[in-house]
Amino acid sequence: MSIQREDIAMIQNVERYLEGKMLPNEIAYFEQLRKNIPEIDEMVVEHNMLMHQLNNYSNRIDFKNSLNDIHEKLASHGDISEGEDVTTKGRIIQLYNKYKRVTAIAASVGGFIALVISALVSSIAPSNNNDKLEQLGREVAQIQQKQQNQGNTINEVTRHFTENDIIVTSGGTGFLIDADGYLATNAHVLHGSSNAYVMSSTHHNYDASIVYRDEVRDIAILKIDDSDFAPAKKLPYSIKKSEVELGEELFTLGYPRNDITYNKGDLSALTGFNGDTLSCQIQMSANPGNSGGPVFNKNGDVIGILSTREKQSQGVSFAIKSKNIFRLVDELKKKDNTIEISLPTSTSSLKNKDRVNQIKQIENCVYLVKAFNKKLN
Amino acid sequence: MKLEYTEQLLLKGLANNDSKAIETIYKDNFKMIQNFIINNNGDYDDARDVFQEAMIALYEKVQSESFVLTCKINTYVYSVCRRLWLKRLQSQGKFSNQMDYVEETVPIEDDLEIHEKRNAEFAIMERALSSLGEPCKSLIEGYYFKKMDMQAIAKEFGYTNADNAKNQKYKCFMRLKKLFFSQYNIGE
Numbered sequence: 001m002s003i004q005r006e007d008i009a010m011i012q013n014v015e016r017y018l019e020g021k022m023l024p025n026e027i028a029y030f031e032q033l034r035k036n037i038p039e040i041d042e043m044v045v046e047h048n049m050l051m052h053q054l055n056n057y058s059n060r061i062d063f064k065n066s067l068n069d070i071h072e073k074l075a076s077h078g079d080i081s082e083g084e085d086v087t088t089k090g091r092i093i094q095l096y097n098k099y100k101r102v103t104a105i106a107a108s109v110g111g112f113i114a115l116v117i118s119a120l121v122s123s124i125a126p127s128n129n130n131d132k133l134e135q136l137g138r139e140v141a142q143i144q145q146k147q148q149n150q151g152n153t154i155n156e157v158t159r160h161f162t163e164n165d166i167i168v169t170s171g172g173t174g175f176l177i178d179a180d181g182y183l184a185t186n187a188h189v190l191h192g193s194s195n196a197y198v199m200s201s202t203h204h205n206y207d208a209s210i211v212y213r214d215e216v217r218d219i220a221i222l223k224i225d226d227s228d229f230a231p232a233k234k235l236p237y238s239i240k241k242s243e244v245e246l247g248e249e250l251f252t253l254g255y256p257r258n259d260i261t262y263n264k265g266d267l268s269a270l271t272g273f274n275g276d277t278l279s280c281q282i283q284m285s286a287n288p289g290n291s292g293g294p295v296f297n298k299n300g301d302v303i304g305i306l307s308t309r310e311k312q313s314q315g316v317s318f319a320i321k322s323k324n325i326f327r328l329v330d331e332l333k334k335k336d337n338t339i340e341i342s343l344p345t346s347t348s349s350l351k352n353k354d355r356v357n358q359i360k361q362i363e364n365c366v367y368l369v370k371a372f373n374k375k376l377n
Numbered sequence: 378m379k380l381e382y383t384e385q386l387l388l389k390g391l392a393n394n395d396s397k398a399i400e401t402i403y404k405d406n407f408k409m410i411q412n413f414i415i416n417n418n419g420d421y422d423d424a425r426d427v428f429q430e431a432m433i434a435l436y437e438k439v440q441s442e443s444f445v446l447t448c449k450i451n452t453y454v455y456s457v458c459r460r461l462w463l464k465r466l467q468s469q470g471k472f473s474n475q476m477d478y479v480e481e482t483v484p485i486e487d488d489l490e491i492h493e494k495r496n497a498e499f500a501i502m503e504r505a506l507s508s509l510g511e512p513c514k515s516l517i518e519g520y521y522f523k524k525m526d527m528q529a530i531a532k533e534f535g536y537t538n539a540d541n542a543k544n545q546k547y548k549c550f551m552r553l554k555k556l557f558f559s560q561y562n563i564g565e
Binding site for chain 1: 396400420423429433437440495498499502518543544548551553554557
């Protein structure tokens with residue numbers, strides 16, 4: 001489509017006229033033009049309408065955002081409740097208790113070590129055996145140096161890993177839950193590794209850090225920490241808080257191989273394996289590597305995280321319901337208030353689009369997750 | 378019926394995007410709607426969705442010049458939510474006859490018709506903008522939504538001067554016009 005210079009000049013005049021930026025004599029001349037040339041008159045009317053529509057559109061978006069902000073604010077102040085208070089409070093207490101124990105153990109271990117060292121020093125010091133004392137010191141220095149070296153290399157790895165230095169322990173799929181680079185996946189995908197990197201559907205690798213893992217819910221949160229990563233403005237999909245419906249048509253994207261792969265199925269039971277209410281059952285043939293992948297309904301809303309399959313029967317898979325992501329993120333935020341994750345809850349922009357177009361928009365939000373350990377030399 | 382002074386102030390605040398006023402209306406009405414939705418086959422998300430849609434309908438109503446509200450805010454919000462929820466239940470085939478009237482209602486059919494039309498327009502604009510592609514989408518958003526001046530836009534997008542950015546913006550506007558009206562006419 002080629003646009004003429006004159007067209008641009010005209011549209012510029014129309015806009016100046018509508019925005020009231022014309023001088024009085026210009027206005028008079030322009031209004032005469034409108035009267036005489038119907039095409040110009042039409043242009044003004046259309047331009048005005050479109051500006052009006054753009055205005056309505058932007059007002060509504062701003063208003064929706066402020067409604068959501070107010071909702072979150074009122075909910076956090078307890079002015080409105082969504083019936084989840086009891087469970088989250090319980091969890092926090094559980095976490096606190098858990099940590100209290102860990103801290104107590106750490107403290108007692110620390111105390112024990114201090115005792116052993118002081119015993120050692122006091123047993124060595126009076127014996128005037130300076131050689132031994134020196135040796136011990138050197139060893140400690142050596143160990144310290146070694147540790148520092150290790151520290152350096154680990155830093156290097158997280159900054160720029162090279163494939164040769166690492167042992168990939170496991171892999172799976174992850175998807176963005178915040179356009180800033182936060183991903184959700186299964187905790188079991190990480191397999192106890194302390195490092196991870198992710199690959200996009202266009203085969204770009206990015207460094208990632210593990211923000212949080214909840215082995216009970218089997219959900220982990222990663223964050224892409226890579227200067228090459230350009231955050232998207234907004235995720236195309238939303239994450240559903242509400243329950244799923246039996247028989248709903250579902251699909252998933254994942255990495256059972258190195259290329260992104262599409263798969264579809266139906267929701268076959270509202271609970272998971274052995275009646276587990278955290279998850280639901282899907283009639284879909286998932287493969288290893290699909291773990292951690294997003295499960296979408298036909299509107300493109302995330303309803304779950306694909307996690308396991310049944311060994312005995314073909315094509316039965318289980319997904320963790322998406323409302324668990326909300327709970328986990330809430331907990332995470334309460335534990336660490338520097339973390340800013342805002343889960344996409346507004347209506348998905350994928351509604352009423354065909355599957356091919358939905359996937360086109362979704363696929364760059366779904367990543368291959370690889371967990372690795374550093375190779376020991 | 379004459380509205381109470383405070384209600385009039387709240388509506389004025391709502392029309393002017395005053396966040397304190399919006400928050401007050403939200404706080405005063407949300408619980409009632411939540412109870413209503415949950416007692417009628419809905420969940421917390423449904424309550425939030427329906428209530429916020431009613432808030433949008435009210436917001437867009439108070440902004441029109443011909444605005445008159447002849448009942449209290451909570452009656453209006455309840456009436457809109459009740460109608461919206463009934464419709465949603467029907468579309469899901471879950472309609473129950475025993476939906477209880479806990480509050481009085483006012484007829485809102487005409488308002489909802491306008492609201493539906495605005496929903497359709499919003500969806501068309503959303504589609505048109507998303508098929509516009511970049512940098513057009515961001516240019517249009519920068520100028521018409523964020524009200525940035527061309528100098529700032531040129532700087533942010535890396536155009537050498539404001540005139541070039543302006544030229545590009547006009548081209549984008551023309552494309553958007555084409556995309557929008559091709560849908561809009563079908564929608565009529």
